[in-house]
Amino acid sequence: MAVKLTKPEMINQQVGWCGGCGHGIIQRLIAECCEELGIVEKTVQVVDIACAYWSIDTLNCDGIAGPHGRCAAVATGIKKVRPEANVYVHAGDGCSYVIGLSETCFAAQRNVPITMIVVNNGIFGMTGGQMCLATTLVGDKTTSSKKGRDDRVAGQPFDMLNIISQYPIEYAARGALYDPQHINETKKMIKKGFENQMNDKGFSIIEVLSPCPTNWKMTPVESMKKLKEENEKVFPVKVYVDHTNNGGEANG
Known part of the structure; x- marks a missing residue:
């Protein structure tokens, strides 16, 4: 039997993200989770003055x-x-792991019961496509690394979830958007982060590997292929910490 999919009612107007951007997929997953959990009326979103800002209007x-x-x-x-x-x-x-690294780490250290959804597209998007020290892959070309990221100059990207998992947090996981299976798994991660708040648990962080076709100078299809074949090798998709599962052991 065919299932008719409809737009979540929580999304009340169109948004201005570039074609092929992953932010829109993430926004829909957030809306679906809030509606399914019945928490729309009690939800408060905090967005950055960057690509995520569009969500506050939508x-x-x-x-x-x-x-x-x-x-x-x-x-x-x-x-x-x-x-x-x-x-x-x-x-x-860039917001969460570079400019706001201190804020993110101290919220985790204090195990503040919030849910962070971090869009890892390997770039500073809204400001023109500059290199992100945390996530731009070695060799990737950006407006501030025109010949490609050189690790002798800018160092290596780092897996922030591996680092933040050492803090006394409730949940840390990384999803991806390059196919329907991973999108569904990412939705489960986001829902888990919201459920932790509903159950008075601590800090949850869900990172999402997301495409940025405009700044990567690729088609949307090419961007998804890059996520799967290149970015995921550096940033593995998995659950790092889940203290409601097996006493907090990380899952592969």
Whole structure:
């Protein structure tokens, strides 16, 4: 029997992301999770002044755009005064792992009960496609590494989830968007992060490997192929920490 798929009611207007961008897929997954869990009315989104900002105009829930890179700190403040709310961050890798590295790490260290959804597209998107020290692959060309990232100059990208898993957090996982199976798995990860808040658990972070065709100078199809064949080799898709499963052991 065919199943008719409809747009989540939480999405109330079109958005301005580039064609082939993964942010729109992630936004839909967030909306589906909120509706399925019945938490739309109690959800507060925190977005960055970057590509994720479009979401604040599109999702029918409370939200705020924090200063660039400070999303984890803003979300922490909201959760302190609205502990009953489902507070989540929708931000990029540059925001969360470079400009806002300190804010992200200290929210994790304090095990603040928020859900961070970090879009890993290996680039600073909104500001023109510059190299992201945390996630741009060695050899990848950007507007600030025109000959390709040179690890002798800029160092190696790093797996932030491997690092942050050493903190006393509730949940850390990485999903991907390059095929329907991985999109469905990513949705489960996001839902898990929201359920942790509903169950009064601690800090959850879900990173998502996402394409950026515009700044990668690729077609959407080529971008998905790159995610699968190149980016995932450096940033493995898996659950790193889940303290509600097997006493906190990481899963491959």
